[in-house]
Amino acid sequence: MAYWLMKSEPDEFSIDDLQQCKNKTETWDGIRNYQARNFLRDKVKLGDTVFFYHSSCKVPGIVGLATVSSEPYIDQSAFDQTSTYFDAKSSIDNPRWVAVDLTYKSKFKRIITLAELKADPNLAKMLLVSKGARLSVQPVTQQEFDYILSLE
DNA sequence: GCCAACGTTGGC
DNA sequence: GCCAACGTTGGC
Numbered sequence: 413m414a415y416w417l418m419k420s421e422p423d424e425f426s427i428d429d430l431q432q433c434k435n436k437t438e439t440w441d442g443i444r445n446y447q448a449r450n451f452l453r454d455k456v457k458l459g460d461t462v463f464f465y466h467s468s469c470k471v472p473g474i475v476g477l478a479t480v481s482s483e484p485y486i487d488q489s490a491f492d493q494t495s496t497y498f499d500a501k502s503s504i505d506n507p508r509w510v511a512v513d514l515t516y517k518s519k520f521k522r523i524i525t526l527a528e529l530k531a532d533p534n535l536a537k538m539l540l541v542s543k544g545a546r547l548s549v550q551p552v553t554q555q556e557f558d559y560i561l562s563l564e
Numbered sequence: 565g566c567c568a569a570c571g572t573t574g575g576c
Numbered sequence: 577g578c579c580a581a582c583g584t585t586g587g588c
Contacts, residue, residue, distance in 0.1 A: 419586090445571075445584095468586050526587080544569045546585050 415552040416456060417463040417474070417540060418514070427464045427476045431516040441487045441511035442497040448549040453484050453510045455551070462514060463552060463560070465540075466523070473525035474560065482513035520564050534559055 418440065420426065430438055443449055460480040466472055487509035489495045490502035502508035530541045539550045552560075 421586090447571090472587070544585095546570065548585090 414455065414457065414460045415463070415554065415557040416451070416460060416480075417465050417550050417552050418478075419465045419467040419548045421468045422466045422475075423469065426466065427478075427516070427519055430464070430478060430514065431519070433516070436516035437481055437513050439511050440514045441489045441509075443487070443509060443511070443548060444497065444499065445546075445548060448547050449509055451547075451549045451551065452512060456480055456484060456512055456549070458483050461517070461557070463557075471523055471525055473523040473528070474520065475523050476519035477517040478514045479517050480512050481515040484510040484512050487511040522564065524560060524563050528563070529560070532563075 425438070430436065443452060458480055462478040462480060463474045464476045464478050465474050486507040487497070487502075489497040489511075490499040490507070490509045491504060492498055497509075499508060526540070529535050529538065535541060535556060538552070538556050539545050539547065
């Protein structure tokens with residue numbers, strides 16, 4: 413089983429929103445970055461565990477856990493002209509983007525903030541804190557995962 | 565809201 | 577295939 417960190421803007425979709433979804437599960441779509449897409453398509457597996465990260469907000473950081481609850485599938489929002497995720501270059505014949513389902517697992521008692529993660533020498537090599545890491549889907553190592561869980 | 569850092573596009 | 581211009585992300 414692999415570990416991931418996925419970013420979401422809480423104004424758009426927060427961990428509380430995920431918890432309140434039907435079956436606590438929602439489509440994780442709208443990824444429009446090739447590197448992130450490649451992870452989703454090629455590496456993310458059903459049953460993987462995900463750090464749910466809040467970005468572009470007052471206190472950015474990891475707020476809880478989710479589980480990948482589907483295999484990757486074609487991101488239909490790319491075909492929807494009314495969607496903000498519409499992409500004219502993705503076609504049904506040649507789909508460009510993928511999505512997975514995420515299921516709520518737990519919410520941390522506190523936010524493990526980006527500032528805290530950045531300041532921690534044990535996490536100096538983590539992708540999230542490395543320069544210009546804008547990836548919205550990124551791998552987390554077993555060591556990083558266990559260590560961050562222990563911070564809660 | 566600013567802007568640094570990155571990604572993407574498109575002319576050549 | 578290079579690279580300048582533009583767009584986006586996301587912390588601050």
